[in-house]
Amino acid sequence: MQSDAKQLDTQIEIVTPENIAFQYRVAGPFRRLPAYLIDLAVRAGVAAVAFGVLVFAFGMAGLASLGFGVWLTLAFLLTWFYGGVFETFYNGQTPGKRLMRIRVLSVDGRAVNALQATLRNVLRTVDGQPGLFYLLGLAVATMNDRFQRLGDLACGTMVVVEERQWYGDVVRVDDPRAIRLAAELPAGFQPSRSLARALATYVGRRENFSPSRRAQLARHLGVPLRHILDLPPETDFDRLLCALYHRTFITDQEEPPGSEPISPMVAFDKSAGGNPFASSTTETTEVVNEDLSEPRTEQPFGVR
Amino acid sequence: MALEGRVRGRQSPETIARFASLYRSACADLALADAYQLPRGTVHYLHQLVGRAHNQLYRSRMFNVSTWARQLLVDVPQRLFHDNALRLAFCIFWGVFILSGMLSYARPEFAQGMVGKEMMAQMEEMYSEPVEGRTSGMGAAMFGFYTFNNPGIGLRCFAMGLLFGVGGLLTTIHNAALLGGVFGHMATTPQSDNFYRFVTAHGPYELTAVVLSAAAGMRLGFSLLETHGLARMASLRRAADEAMPTMCAAIVMFVLAAMIEAFLSPSAAPYAVKAGVSVFSAGTLVFYFVILGYPREKSRATG
Numbered sequence: 001m002q003s004d005a006k007q008l009d010t011q012i013e014i015v016t017p018e019n020i021a022f023q024y025r026v027a028g029p030f031r032r033l034p035a036y037l038i039d040l041a042v043r044a045g046v047a048a049v050a051f052g053v054l055v056f057a058f059g060m061a062g063l064a065s066l067g068f069g070v071w072l073t074l075a076f077l078l079t080w081f082y083g084g085v086f087e088t089f090y091n092g093q094t095p096g097k098r099l100m101r102i103r104v105l106s107v108d109g110r111a112v113n114a115l116q117a118t119l120r121n122v123l124r125t126v127d128g129q130p131g132l133f134y135l136l137g138l139a140v141a142t143m144n145d146r147f148q149r150l151g152d153l154a155c156g157t158m159v160v161v162e163e164r165q166w167y168g169d170v171v172r173v174d175d176p177r178a179i180r181l182a183a184e185l186p187a188g189f190q191p192s193r194s195l196a197r198a199l200a201t202y203v204g205r206r207e208n209f210s211p212s213r214r215a216q217l218a219r220h221l222g223v224p225l226r227h228i229l230d231l232p233p234e235t236d237f238d239r240l241l242c243a244l245y246h247r248t249f250i251t252d253q254e255e256p257p258g259s260e261p262i263s264p265m266v267a268f269d270k271s272a273g274g275n276p277f278a279s280s281t282t283e284t285t286e287v288v289n290e291d292l293s294e295p296r297t298e299q300p301f302g303v304r
Numbered sequence: 305m306a307l308e309g310r311v312r313g314r315q316s317p318e319t320i321a322r323f324a325s326l327y328r329s330a331c332a333d334l335a336l337a338d339a340y341q342l343p344r345g346t347v348h349y350l351h352q353l354v355g356r357a358h359n360q361l362y363r364s365r366m367f368n369v370s371t372w373a374r375q376l377l378v379d380v381p382q383r384l385f386h387d388n389a390l391r392l393a394f395c396i397f398w399g400v401f402i403l404s405g406m407l408s409y410a411r412p413e414f415a416q417g418m419v420g421k422e423m424m425a426q427m428e429e430m431y432s433e434p435v436e437g438r439t440s441g442m443g444a445a446m447f448g449f450y451t452f453n454n455p456g457i458g459l460r461c462f463a464m465g466l467l468f469g470v471g472g473l474l475t476t477i478h479n480a481a482l483l484g485g486v487f488g489h490m491a492t493t494p495q496s497d498n499f500y501r502f503v504t505a506h507g508p509y510e511l512t513a514v515v516l517s518a519a520a521g522m523r524l525g526f527s528l529l530e531t532h533g534l535a536r537m538a539s540l541r542r543a544a545d546e547a548m549p550t551m552c553a554a555i556v557m558f559v560l561a562a563m564i565e566a567f568l569s570p571s572a573a574p575y576a577v578k579a580g581v582s583v584f585s586a587g588t589l590v591f592y593f594v595i596l597g598y599p600r601e602k603s604r605a606t607g
Contacts, residue, residue, distance in 0.1 A: 014358075020331045022354040065445040069566075072448025079452075080459055091364050103359065111364040119548045125463035126471070150466055153537060154524065154544045162359070163352050193341055200343040 007145050012160075014109035024109075024160040026146045027102040029138060032159055038096030043078050050074055084118030092117070103162045107146065116155040123151030171204050173246040175239065182243035182251065186229060191248050195221075203245040206238065214238040327357045375549040376556070381597030383546060384519075389469075389526060393519035396473065397480045397511075404484030409491050418485035427486060431495040431502065443567045450562035454510065455555050458517035462551050465521020468528055472521035479514060505578040506565040508586040513557035520550040560585070 007013075010028065015021045051071050058067025086094040092104035092112050104112050104120070112120075127137025127149040137149035146158040173179060191199065198221065206214050215238055222237025231240070315323075334350040384390050408415030416424065461479065465472030490499040527543030528536050568581060 014355075016358060018331075020334075020354065020358075022331075022334060022358070023351045024355055063444075065442050069444030069446070069448030072445070072452040076448075076452040076455065079456065088364050091359060105359075109358070111359065111362045113364060115545065115548050117364065119544055122459055122548075122551070123463050123466060125460050126466050154466060154540050156537075156541045160355075162356060164356070197341050197343055204343060204345060 010147075012146065012158075016109060024105075024162075027100075027159040027161045028147050029141065031100050031102050031161065032147075033134075035094070035096035035100040035102060038099055039083065039094050040096075042095050043082055047071075047075055047078055080122060081118065083121035083124070084114070087112060087117035087121070088114040097159075101162050101164065102159050104157050104159050107156050107158050112155075112157055116157050119155045120151040120157050123154055124149075126150050171200075171245075172250065173203070173242045175242060178239045178242040179246055181235075181239055182246040185243060185247055189229060191244060196248055199241060199245045199248060202241055206242075211238070323357075323360070327354075327361060330354050330357055372549075372552070376553055377596060380549050380553050381592055382599065384516075384550065384593060385597035385599060387519065387523065389522040390516070390519035393472075393476060393515050393522055397476055397515045397518065400477050400480035401484040401487075404481040405488035405491075408485045408488030412489075412492065415485050415489035415492075418481055419489055423486075424489060427490060427499075428493055428495055431490070431498040434498055434501075443570075446570070447562055447566035450565050451559055454513075454562060455558040458513055458554050458558055459551070461514070462517040462521035462524075462547070462554070465518065465523070465525045467525060469522045469525030472518050472525055475521075476514075476518040479518075483511075501575055501578065502569050504575075505569045505581045505585075506561045508582055508589060509557045509561035509564065512589055513554045513561060516554040516557065517551060520547040520554065523547045523550070 010026050011023045012026055013021055013023050054067040054071045054074075055064060056067075058064055058070070083094055087097075087104050090098070093102075097103060104117065106112055106116065124137075127140070128134045129136050137151075140153070141147045141149045144153070146152075148158055152158055173182075202217065202221075206217075209217065215236075218237035218241050222235075222240050225231075225240060225244070226233070226235055226237075229240075330350065330353050334347070334354050337347050337350050404418060408418060419427075457479070461472060461475045464475045490496050493499075524540065524543050524547050527539045531539035534542065564581060564585070568578060
């Protein structure tokens with residue numbers, strides 16, 4: 001059972017049959033409610049259009065009763081099986097869920113089957129008791145780790161967020177003074193793995209802070225680094241971190257482009273020397289534009 | 305986007321092979337990124353990418369006609385033959401139905417309390433004329449209405465069963481008392497003939513379907529109480545696997561009943577035909593529940 005895996009917040013870890021572990025974020029009510037409302041609107045829209053078309057078309061043929069009957073049957077199917085059919089055929093997504101970028105999965109991370117998809121939507125009636133405005137479902141959802149409402153609990157499903165943001169390019173340092181400082185740093189200095197990570201995190205976020213806040217944050221690393229690197233006391237800490245970042249991630253990376261495309265594997269092996277993630281992001285962009293037919297032994301992960 | 309291509313139609317072998325290798329590389333990247341403690345953004349991006357690829361690889365399984373037919377015609381009756389929830393639902397429904405019917409027959413004030421004045425007047429007016437040929441030409445519309453309304457009631461009753469069976473029990477008792485009240489009351493009115501002629505043909509399917517959906521819902525709810533040694537959620541999940549096909553059988557019955565109710569019951573066909581259909585449909589139900597459901601040696605359904 002997956003359920004006893006450690007879970008700290010809304011991130012859940014899934015281990016696939018291939019023994020790959022990755023994480024999902026479970027979707028809370030603030031994503032699921034809009035998705036539900038969109039689906040409700042879609043349903044109402046389809047029903048309204050179908051009513052117009054069917055009753056009009058059959059009415060012209062003098063078969064208004066038949067048209068009405070067909071419409072009522074359709075309304076029945078829409079009311080009870082809209083979600084189930086979409087989630088079966090569109091891999092756990094209804095139009096509303098697709099717009100809100102969420103997806104229904106089994107709790108073990110596999111796709112839902114037709115039975116689960118249908119049942120969880122039929123059991124929506126219990127969660128959304130008339131007169132209670134979904135409060136029952138909401139209450140049940142808050143009482144478990146995966147925001148499962150009663151219908152989800154009964155068929156072992158959960159709703160996860162499926163984001164598709166592209167990881168942006170490497171953040172570049174464009175301050176010329178920092179670049180100049182980078183050139184002055186001792187050549188033998190190799191940041192440790194955790195230092196490299198801290199640098200990347202800091203530079204990635206420094207845009208969001210005011211200069212004085214940057215100085216305050218950079219101090220913690222800056223003081224010992226200035227000491228180790230033997231820099232003059234008036235060095236700006238923020239600029240020092242940027243320079244180190246530039247040295248670690250940018251300068252080392254700009255090798256002559258003639259060398260064969262670096263697969264992530266090779267890149268990481270090399271990174272033991274000091275450049276842990278140099279290649280991964282450029283690879284992504286590279287492959288996005290790459291000719292698909294070109295045979296490669298090691299495929300990098302960026303795909304478009 | 306190579307990873308995203310709609311896999312509904314067949315993909316070319318090259319695409320699939322490429323997808324597989326891309327997926328493997330993405331997984332390898334994720335593992336490495338994790339091990340090297342790369343920045344959060346990178347790791348998060350890779351988690352997303354692998355998650356999406358995983359969802360493309362393991363797609364939801366479609367409706368498989370032969371599996372569902374086997375479920376409906378073999379597994380469901382076999383299971384229901386031993387199903388205590390069905391027995392309970394059957395006894396409660398018919399017990400309350402008959403009780404309520406007799407009480408309303410004997411005491412008009414009970415019927416009034418049960419059914420309500422408004423509905424009684426409505427029913428009396430509805431059946432004030434002979435039903436034969438009443439709604440000629442309206443058959444299709446009525447079929448639609450019955451299809452919309454009746455399985456909806458059944459499905460709601462089923463879903464309410466999830467509340468530890470109590471919700472389903474209450475809904476069943478309510479349905480049975482209401483129906484019994486109507487039947488009992490109508491018997492005292494001059495319109496009784498019209499009413500009973502109308503309900504004869506579709507009665508067996510419709511009332512059985514009501515009982516069946518209540519039973520399927522109770523199976524869900526009771527699985528939370530009686531777990532057979534499983535964790536409650538696991539027990540509920542197992543019951544859900546069994547309850548849904550049962551509910552499908554109930555929906556099929558509802559739709560059959562709706563057809564009969566819309567096209568035959570109000571038609572000008574002689575009463576003998578309607579009674580014949582009624583007997584025939586009762587016969588198919590007996591066949592379904594007893595003959596198909598009779599325990600067989602090799603595939604003995606579990607409790």
